[in-house]
Amino acid sequence: MPDPDPVDYDALLLLSFGGPEGPDDVLPFLEGVTRGRGIPRERLLEVAAHYEHFGGVSPLNARNRELISRIRDALAAAGLELPVYFGNRNWHPFVEDTVAEMTRDGVRRALVFATSAYGGYSACRQYHEDIARARASVGEGAPELVKLRHFFDHPEFVGSAADAVRSAAATLPDERREQARLVFTAHSIPTAADAAAGVPAEGGHRYSRQIAEAARLVAAEVATDDYDVVWQSRSGPPSVPWLEPDVLDHLDTLHAKSVPAVLVCPIGFVSDHVEVVWDLDNEANERAAEYGMSFARAATAGADPRFARMVVELVREHTEGAPARALGTVGSAGCGVNGQLCAVDCCLPARPPTRS
Template sequence: MTDLDASTPRRETKPPQATGVHVEPGAVVASASPAAQSGSAHITEPVSYDAVLLSGFGGPEGQDDVLPFLRNVTRGRGIPDARLEEVAQHYRAFGGVSPINEQNRALRTALQEALAAAGLDLPVYWGNRNWEPYLDDVLAEAARDGVRRMIAIPTSAYSSYSSCRQYREDWADALESAELSGTLQIDKVRQFFSHPGFVEPFAEGLREAVASAESAGHRRDAIEVLFTTHSIPSADAALSGAGAFDDVDGGGYAAQHLAVAEQVIADAAPDVSWQLVYQSRSGAPSTPWLEPDINDAIAALDRRTAAVVVPIGFVSDHLEVLWDLDREARETAEESGLWVTRVATPGVHPTFVDALVDLVRERVVGRPVGERASVTRIGPWFDVCRPGCCAKAGAAARPAIAGIMP
């Protein structure tokens, strides 16, 4: 449950991709608790867990880590180091250290304390998808500690390949690498975009930001709120959301973000203009990604004197927030003559931490769906991912857990 010893040599590669998944006889969900093995969309019977698995994206913690980390992130895409070095400059500007690991250490501590305060005696293990502590090492540690069933919390609130299914694939990779596929069970909390504890910190921040803009002399009708999230390939977005939003441009990924934005605006600034924008796109320029880009949206603002950026796609102020928003988007706004401010991400806001505890508790007690906390027009999401949900466009399905295969 602790970070790896500092004297341990750096491991530069994440676990290899799994070639199969362990499925109990008669089960349709791999490496799952008995309650989840049947594949029911919502699990409403109590489940006893031994621990919580907090799963992060990971990030480098020194200049020598940057390129190996980026190779892990882009594994299988054939991107040369020269191209990766262009992205690496963002990390190098911060000394090669991504803030995300320290943020997840803080979140793990806060979550552990909140679970204890709530009477849930569950240790919290933290593992990363792309850098130390790697998931397979953490799962091996948990197994040595006697853990046999975990409830996993990804540090992402929404449905898409990169924010949901890729976590599930990496858990399958880690279980196979640690030789625990038939021993350790991992369930996943539902996507938590609709939980009030995720929404409320953004609403709180937006109220304060609009008040600051007004104090700086800007009328409410001259303020534009830009709700921003990570752009993803349009083809991937169309496959998100378990087919529930096939009629929405951007699929479930866009629909969920729009639902959060609508709720935050309704709670904090219903009379202020707003839009959903995207950031941090990568990949070939010829591949369509969700738009508009935040910089293009800022440059196109008309009859506005102030912009408030609300990063609803992120749970902490990691590098893509600090660089893409606090540097690049701010520069674009200032070049356009706009007053600009950014709302903080939830981080370790007590309301958000309590929401994560609530997500664990609802599975421990088997809370009925109608009694689960949810404030957006899209209600509580699935506990067990649906078949094909959040698939990678154009790619064959890889082994994944916490969902019905494929």
């Protein structure tokens, strides 16, 4: 349904997670990401070692700058004159600094594209918190910032992911391609956090359900109903339940079933970053090789030109009242979905367990 009252906006802010861009950045970045979560320093050093394999540089900022360039081109092609700014939650350019820059540039009202397709606390609500924190840091005169909606079931997102699956499948050995198991992965979260995203019943937008729906839509696009949804990159203590099965454990299961090849689609991620290129291209690939399984990993959807065009569609929902296209049947939310905002108590962070 189109927005009945489109309004004027004078900028677009791409808001992302952030990542280190050199060896000296890695530990400060990880310490910032995990501050207040009680993660042991030994675990931080273990994760830091993953970044060392890539020169201390996450691919994420570079991929986002490339995406911004494509979005600018797509906006221009659509006749939309909107400057595009770049801000991060956890590393330079920090969103607080970017919103200050936007204020100096005279921006009064801007749309925000967060690089997450899904609901949940860290995938959605925390971006709202980032926006509020950045505006508060600027104070009076800060621009109004309106976050665009979830897009896990947008036709362009689904189509980009499906074509990536097809391209990856083509790299598998001919004699194994038909027997390859399609496996969708997403970042695991604590089960309590996932449950919190489903409250209240009418306003919640459970992350795991949206991941499952995106996987279903992509699988349908590549004409299969035989696939798995698994999880990766958990970082919490073993005592805290997280979404399972883990992708490495799942490869063990597939090997026990004599599956000869696996095709992995990181459906939960918009762009490559260390948790994609390390956890999948290294760890999962190596586990498959140990079993003699052929392995292929689909590209993330953000690199596809259609992804930038999708962002422009999301913008046009606000600037022109364009209809919100969606393929799925699972609940979605965010500004631009039939004009509705997220529920006030949607996707609250999970409370830590009570200590006796």
